[in-house]
Amino acid sequence: MSEPNELTHPLTCHLRADGTPLDLAAYRACDGYQGLAAANQLEPSAIVAMVKASNLRGRGGAGFPTGMKWSVLPMGPDAPKPKYIAVNADEMEPGTFKDRLLMEQNPHLLLEGIAICARAVEAETAYIFLRGEYTLCATRLRHAIAEANAAQALGNVHVYLHTSAGRYMCGEETGMLNALEGKRANPRTKPPYPGISGLWGKPTVVNNVETLCNVPAILRHGAEWYQKLSRTTDGGTKIYGVSGRVKRPGLWELPMGTTVGEILDLAGGMQDGLKLRGLLPGGASTAVLTPDHLDVAMDFSAPQKVGSRMGTGTMIILDDRACLVGVVANLIDFFSRESCGWCTPCWSGLGWASRLLDAMEAGKGQPGDIEKLEHLASFWGPGATFCALAPGAADPLRSCIQHFRQDFEDHIREHRCPHEGWDA
Amino acid sequence: MLTPAEQSEIQSEVAHYPYKRAVAIDALKIVQKHRGHVSDEAMDDVARFLELSREELEGVCTFYNLLLRKPVGKHVIWVCDGVSCYLTGYGRLCRKLESTLGIKPGETTKDGKFTLLPIVCLGACDHAPVLMVDDDLHRDLDPQRNPGAVEGVLKQYE
Numbered sequence: 160m161s162e163p164n165e166l167t168h169p170l171t172c173h174l175r176a177d178g179t180p181l182d183l184a185a186y187r188a189c190d191g192y193q194g195l196a197a198a199n200q201l202e203p204s205a206i207v208a209m210v211k212a213s214n215l216r217g218r219g220g221a222g223f224p225t226g227m228k229w230s231v232l233p234m235g236p237d238a239p240k241p242k243y244i245a246v247n248a249d250e251m252e253p254g255t256f257k258d259r260l261l262m263e264q265n266p267h268l269l270l271e272g273i274a275i276c277a278r279a280v281e282a283e284t285a286y287i288f289l290r291g292e293y294t295l296c297a298t299r300l301r302h303a304i305a306e307a308n309a310a311q312a313l314g315n316v317h318v319y320l321h322t323s324a325g326r327y328m329c330g331e332e333t334g335m336l337n338a339l340e341g342k343r344a345n346p347r348t349k350p351p352y353p354g355i356s357g358l359w360g361k362p363t364v365v366n367n368v369e370t371l372c373n374v375p376a377i378l379r380h381g382a383e384w385y386q387k388l389s390r391t392t393d394g395g396t397k398i399y400g401v402s403g404r405v406k407r408p409g410l411w412e413l414p415m416g417t418t419v420g421e422i423l424d425l426a427g428g429m430q431d432g433l434k435l436r437g438l439l440p441g442g443a444s445t446a447v448l449t450p451d452h453l454d455v456a457m458d459f460s461a462p463q464k465v466g467s468r469m470g471t472g473t474m475i476i477l478d479d480r481a482c483l484v485g486v487v488a489n490l491i492d493f494f495s496r497e498s499c500g501w502c503t504p505c506w507s508g509l510g511w512a513s514r515l516l517d518a519m520e521a522g523k524g525q526p527g528d529i530e531k532l533e534h535l536a537s538f539w540g541p542g543a544t545f546c547a548l549a550p551g552a553a554d555p556l557r558s559c560i561q562h563f564r565q566d567f568e569d570h571i572r573e574h575r576c577p578h579e580g581w582d583a
Numbered sequence: 584m585l586t587p588a589e590q591s592e593i594q595s596e597v598a599h600y601p602y603k604r605a606v607a608i609d610a611l612k613i614v615q616k617h618r619g620h621v622s623d624e625a626m627d628d629v630a631r632f633l634e635l636s637r638e639e640l641e642g643v644c645t646f647y648n649l650l651l652r653k654p655v656g657k658h659v660i661w662v663c664d665g666v667s668c669y670l671t672g673y674g675r676l677c678r679k680l681e682s683t684l685g686i687k688p689g690e691t692t693k694d695g696k697f698t699l700l701p702i703v704c705l706g707a708c709d710h711a712p713v714l715m716v717d718d719d720l721h722r723d724l725d726p727q728r729n730p731g732a733v734e735g736v737l738k739q740y741e
Contacts (some may be wrong), residue, residue, distance in 0.1 A: 253665035
């Protein structure tokens with residue numbers, strides 16, 4: 160591989176090895192804010208057309224085409240005012256740690272993406288909705304916003320940092336809008352979509368951090384270049400990550416469509432004495448893949464063909480020594496705790512499933528529990544709940560039962576965890 | 584009553600939003616920073632300032648993991664129990680913390696120095712297992728792979 164540069168690794172090529180952030184001068188020295196300069200030469204509709212043509216799709220997990228999202232906002236003198244941008248920096252999906260890297264080490268890249276989006280949709284105000292636990296990101300973003308404001312680098316948009324107080328639901332598109340309004344972050348009915356009626360009923364773009372960080376380079380180098388970065392029809396590069404018991408956990412910017420196996424190789428493979436048993440390809444809410452799936456391309460369509468999703472692109476590796484029932488109990492416990500309580504199948508069903516799994520892990524599972532879990536998961540959609548939290552819990556549960564049913568049966572039959580002491 | 588310092592901090596956030604209510608979370612965090620936790624009295628003070636009912640503000644407050652409605656120790660240790668940490672030494676880290684501090688999750692040490700609380704994935708999965716003390720993230724804390732690391736972290740908060 161050649162040295163990473165702007166044309167091959169637009170998101171990460173300027174990051175410093177020591178992790179210190181680029182200040183405004185350093186960012187400008189590597190052509191920072193040139194994407195915004197290019198955008199300023201274009202009509203808003205041309206910016207949207209360019210982002211559409213790039214095939215940039217949302218990097219928060221759902222993969223909605225970004226240009227399409229921007230294009231639904233009403234434009235022109237008669238459009239409702241003000242219009243808003245809500246930046247989804249509420250990275251809370253277990254196993255996901257990619258947005259932290261971008262915000263801690265290159266905050267101006269995000270600000271430039273916001274400024275370009277603001278010009279494209281004629282938004283006056285942007286809120287960066289940052290999870291409360293990302294304190295270093297908060298410090299560095301505040302500093303970058305102050306620098307950019309002092310240099311009048313962002314054009315006409317006012318950017319404010321909103322730090323949350325810790326709740327996974329706030330990362331859900333419409334839950335975030337309620338949270339920004341100072342309410343409980345319950346999801347809202349769609350339609351109307353935020354692009355028509357979002358914050359305080361005004362047109363609002365909700366975009367993930369990594370998504371917006373892709374925008375400046377698209378404006379500088381064009382949609383065709385961006386397309387060509389990718390190995391598949393989904394444009395661009397992707398920040399992929401690996402965590403779990405591998406030799407070198409970490410993050411890498413790679414062409415969209417890099418395979419599961421290639422990403423795992425970059426992580427140095429499994430730690431000594433461990434074998435790969437499965438992996439969650441893109442965070443806690445994605446269905447498990449097995450060692451048979453190493454050649455699956457990580458994009459927005461290939462993992463679907465084998466029953467999963469790319470999600471956030473940060474893989475959680477499951478080894479042969481860890482107890483899979485324990486892992487599933489951990490995942491469902493998370494979703495159960497973080498359910499906002501708006502829909503019954505979610506708040507009630509997840510709590511029940513969590514208790515069943517904890518009992519199973521403690522050797523108190525009963526015959527029929529696996530069927531009960533499958534039955535509960537059948538109420539979690541998609542389409543049965545307001546938002547994607549419960550369907551996101553159903554995916555790992557259902558898929559782990561499908562691929563590793565024996566583990567669940569062993570727990571019940573032996574009245575104990577066969578892997579007991581695996582984490583001693 | 585909100586102190587002048589609390590008032591001015593909250594007021595500077597109000598300027599960012601078209602409606603005062605939007606600063607509910609900021610206001611609760613600001614009061615917690617000054618007073619250690621959100622007491623009933625603090626809840627009343629903030630509700631009055633925001634012109635919300637106490638119940639409505641309580642509904643916002645109870646939604647969030649980081650807003651504390653009970654007194655805590657001088658430092659709060661938030662232990663990540665996300666799946667990546669669970670796989671890489673969370674159990675060992677918890678046992679180490681509990682034996683060193685002599686408390687279980689949800690409890691405060693007798694000298695009032697530390698409160699131990701769980702927290703969802705802290706988004707540092709490539710350095711699992713991790714925890715936060717107050718606002719500081721500490722990484723790579725598996726007692727097996729990194730002996731003495733936990734003790735080293737606790738020492739920083741003497």
